[in-house]
Amino acid sequence: MHEEPIDPFNGDPADPSAGLSDPAEEAELDPLSEVERQDVLEDLADLEIYQALLGPVGVRGLVIECEDCREPHYFDWDLLRGNLRHLLNSGRPRVHEPAYDPDPDHYVTWEYARGYADGVHDTLTETADDSDAESDAEQ
Numbered sequence: 001m002h003e004e005p006i007d008p009f010n011g012d013p014a015d016p017s018a019g020l021s022d023p024a025e026e027a028e029l030d031p032l033s034e035v036e037r038q039d040v041l042e043d044l045a046d047l048e049i050y051q052a053l054l055g056p057v058g059v060r061g062l063v064i065e066c067e068d069c070r071e072p073h074y075f076d077w078d079l080l081r082g083n084l085r086h087l088l089n090s091g092r093p094r095v096h097e098p099a100y101d102p103d104p105d106h107y108v109t110w111e112y113a114r115g116y117a118d119g120v121h122d123t124l125t126e127t128a129d130d131s132d133a134e135s136d137a138e139q
Contacts, residue, residue: 031091040088044081050113051077053120063107066096074102 032040050062061076073096075083083094108116 032088037088040084044084044088046114046117047077047081047084049117053117054108054113058106059108059113060106062113063104063109072104074104074107 047062055077061074062080063072063074065071066073083096086092086094
């Protein structure tokens with residue numbers, strides 16, 4: 001079974017894409033450095049936390065400002081996870097296009113998600129510290 005669709009013009013001399021360069025034949029990109037790999041792994045771990053915290057309140061994914069086209073790109077959780085895994089495995093980002101008519105109210109930035117997660121962490125830590133202090137006072 002193929003992961004990608006079979007090319008219907010494979011071997012056809014009249015292939016309309018025959019003049020285009022084949023990405024597989026283009027110069028190989030340098031593999032990710034250890035620091036870059038670690039950054040992607042950390043992004044994947046963060047993504048899991050953000051989805052667990054924000055998904056239940058209606059956030060569908062993250063919005064990222066594209067450096068190339070200067071437009072926001074909306075990624076649902078699974079698509080972003082797939083893109084990060086692809087980058088990790090291949091060393092190159094996937095070609096992307098802006099989402100079709102996304103509702104911006106359902107997406108947040110990485111910075112917002114990070115701040116939200118930090119706020120939840122701080123609240124839980126303070127609650128645990130308060131509980132510990134109350135337990136010590138009762139004894």
